[in-house]
């Protein structure tokens with residue numbers, strides 16, 4: 619804040635800066651702390667009817683305050699306060715850690731405030747809550763996935779939970795789980811007496827994907843290890859690949875029907 623230019627005493631300036639910077643140091647993550655400090659400065663200037671210039675290192679906070687698209691009630695309330703103080707307060711962005719003495723002083727006070735500042739309650743923005751919830755759910759999911767003893771095949775392909783593989787395409791689920799209209803799976807449920815294919819080999823998903831003579835027009839070369847996760851992730855969004863999986867599945871279903879009639 620440029621106080622000397624507007625006739626504010628050094629002492630007042632220092633104590634104001636200290637309060638604002640304490641706020642910067644104690645609040646929780648995100649840009650809300652910067653917005654809160656700017657809001658405090660606007661209230662301070664309005665109360666004393668003095669012109670101030672607020673230097674902030676947070677470009678996104680300044681942009682949020684200026685944006686007509688912001689939905690956060692907290693930012694909107696700050697925008698209202700700034701509008702009321704529009705002739706008194708101007709906002710300027712400064713680069714952080716660029717040797718700017720004011721910024722260095724701010725960092726100094728922020729460090730002090732982090733150990734002896736008072737608590738300040740700032741509502742968390744929706745995007746922040748969403749991020750925290752997502753992280754929590756992914757950690758829970760991954761922990762469950764890691765500790766579960768079932769789904770060995772799926773774990774080989776997908777060692778950890780990946781959000782973009784949440785899908786309902788049944789052919790991809792057949793591929794991941796080794797379930798579906800294949801002799802090996804139907805035999806487990808006694809729908810078929812034998813897990814083997816009509817060609818005589820073991821009738822699991824990989825057999826139809828790679829070696830069965832009845833599906834040779836659609837065969838694939840399956841990568842192993844970590845490459846398989848990457849391959850699966852990429853191909854499961856490929857329309858041609860999904861169609862190929864569908865064709866293979868239709869053939870294996872027909873084979874199962876034939877085996878049932880034998």
Ligand SMILES: [Zn+2]
Pocket residue numbers: 815816817818819825829830831832
């Ligand atoms: Zn076969």
